Amino acid sequence: xxxxxxxxxxxxxVGIWGELDLNTAPSFRSAVxxxxxxxxxxxxxxxxxxxxxxxxxxxxxxxxxxxxRLRPHGGNVIVVAPSPQARRALxxxxxxxxxxxxxxxxxxxxxxxxV
Amino acid sequence: xxxxxxxxxxxxxxxKNHVTLEFPAVPENVEFARVAVACxxxxxxxxxxxxxxxxxxxxxxxxxxxxxxxYDVSGGIIRLSAARCNDTLTxxxxxxxxxxxxxxxxxxxxxxxxxxxxxxxxxxxxxxSDELHVSSVPGEGVKVVIRKSPHGAAKDSDDKEx
Numbered sequence: 001x002x003x004x005x006x007x008x009x010x011x012x013x014v015g016i017w018g019e020l021d022l023n024t025a026p027s028f029r030s031a032v033x034x035x036x037x038x039x040x041x042x043x044x045x046x047x048x049x050x051x052x053x054x055x056x057x058x059x060x061x062x063x064x065x066x067x068x069r070l071r072p073h074g075g076n077v078i079v080v081a082p083s084p085q086a087r088r089a090l091x092x093x094x095x096x097x098x099x100x101x102x103x104x105x106x107x108x109x110x111x112x113x114x115v
Numbered sequence: 116x117x118x119x120x121x122x123x124x125x126x127x128x129x130x131k132n133h134v135t136l137e138f139p140a141v142p143e144n145v146e147f148a149r150v151a152v153a154c155x156x157x158x159x160x161x162x163x164x165x166x167x168x169x170x171x172x173x174x175x176x177x178x179x180x181x182x183x184x185x186y187d188v189s190g191g192i193i194r195l196s197a198a199r200c201n202d203t204l205t206x207x208x209x210x211x212x213x214x215x216x217x218x219x220x221x222x223x224x225x226x227x228x229x230x231x232x233x234x235x236x237x238x239x240x241x242x243x244s245d246e247l248h249v250s251s252v253p254g255e256g257v258k259v260v261i262r263k264s265p266h267g268a269a270k271d272s273d274d275k276e277x
């Protein structure tokens with residue numbers, strides 16, 4: 001699993017590659033938390049998930065945890081273009097009914113409040 | 116119905132192949148376990164790629180549960196068996212750790228002691244398996260039995276008992 005992070009305005013963009021599970025979720029979480037701690041103005045996270053080849057509830061839990069962190073401040077976590085496996089896992093877990101999933105980046109930017 | 120010798124809950128004669136692996140309950144082995152089972156499952160050629168992904172997710176959840184909850188000290192053993200009985204895949208994941216005092220409570224959605232976890236593991240496993248059996252003797256371990264057949268494949272009714 002690899003991540004690439006970039007702060008654009010008040011939005012944290014996180015690119016994720018590979019498999020998100022019990023073994024790799026902690027480094028995904030710390031990559032995101034590091035940015036949130038360093039940039040308290042961040043309102044939204046865009047998770048670019050087209051290259052996620054596998055995700056299970058350990059990875060989904062990290063997404064839910066960041067949602068819980070941003071939500072009280074009016075922000076959101078937005079999943080962008082998830083791979084078919086990731087979309088299925090998001091739906092089965094019920095996370096898809098809480099967190100917006102966008103097919104395109106443009107759609108996601110329109111949803112982010114902090115642009 | 117007359118039953119002959121049985122293996123993995125299947126009629127002995129219908130077992131086409133089987134593997135058993137043992138490895139320590141550590142996070143690195145979660146990927147190993149799901150990839151190994153996916154590789155084995157792909158011998159059932161009527162499984163779709165999506166169904167193989169579902170098998171990977173179920174195994175990943177089950178093995179993660181074991182890594183997280185079964186042993187107080189690291190290095191406890193997970194025994195993973197996979198068997199192919201005709202076109203039915205059976206996966207058995209066993210540990211020899213603390214066990215679960217209340218299996219039905221552990222299976223409840225969002226029952227978790229960790230705020231950063233989904234508590235959805237069992238729900239996902241149940242949704243994606245044709246059959247899921249969890250049994251435990253406190254102090255002796257947990258046994259999870261998962262069965263899955265390719266969608267639309269005719270099930271051998273003699274292969275359904277655990």
